[in-house]
Amino acid sequence: MRLTEDLTLRCDGGQVAKSGVTCSGVQTTGVATAWDLALPGKPSLTVHDTRWDNGERDVALHQPDVVPKMPSALANLHNRRRAGIQPAEGRAGHLRIMAWLVLPVPNGLPRMSKSVTTLRLAEECGHQQLCDLAARPGVSLGPAFDKPGRPAVEPATPQSKEKLQHAVYFPHEDIETPVVAFVLFRLMPTLRFVGWSAPHT
Numbered sequence: 001m002r003l004t005e006d007l008t009l010r011c012d013g014g015q016v017a018k019s020g021v022t023c024s025g026v027q028t029t030g031v032a033t034a035w036d037l038a039l040p041g042k043p044s045l046t047v048h049d050t051r052w053d054n055g056e057r058d059v060a061l062h063q064p065d066v067v068p069k070m071p072s073a074l075a076n077l078h079n080r081r082r083a084g085i086q087p088a089e090g091r092a093g094h095l096r097i098m099a100w101l102v103l104p105v106p107n108g109l110p111r112m113s114k115s116v117t118t119l120r121l122a123e124e125c126g127h128q129q130l131c132d133l134a135a136r137p138g139v140s141l142g143p144a145f146d147k148p149g150r151p152a153v154e155p156a157t158p159q160s161k162e163k164l165q166h167a168v169y170f171p172h173e174d175i176e177t178p179v180v181a182f183v184l185f186r187l188m189p190t191l192r193f194v195g196w197s198a199p200h201t
Helices: 118-125 127-134 177-193
Strands: 002-004 007-021 027-038 045-052 057-061 083-087 094-098 101-103 111-113 140-143 164-171
Touching (some): 002 177, 007 045, 027 177, 045 177, 083 177, 094 177
Antiparallel strands (some): 002 007, 007 027, 027 045, 045 057, 057 083, 094 164, 101 111, 140 164
16 A cells, blocks of 8 residues: 555565564563564664464564665664554544654654654644544544543644554554554554655655
């Protein structure tokens, strides 16, 4: 699928046996579905959607045995700042992935920004891309935590009044949405920062 004019995402159908530590710190094994993120004239990146044997699941930028030449800001994202996937409380048949931004830091490790306005979220990952994500069948973007008086989260008209933690809710059987969300929120700001993806218009 095409995420932007210069960025495509494709599931290569391969599954990889893994061992490692889950988001909750449990040492276990699991199986990852591999996705190929391609940019013209650049080395492809591999995203792993891993289902761990203890029931946890996460999405991360996989680090190959030999990392191709790339800017350090992007190389620093390998096996870092992964995104966990959990059941969506109160939404039967749906899962949730947090829409936390990972922002590049010159000469340093990437920084996680959890609470942002919806407008900032759209600016960093692309307004059209955010709208396309929320328009997928059964998918919605909303507050991660229900609190009275929160402003409405509308990707088409993103609010700039209040910072909050956002989340993407998607059907249990949807294998594409969590990977797309990971690319937009965790990788896109750095891809733009290093010049691997064109600025949003």
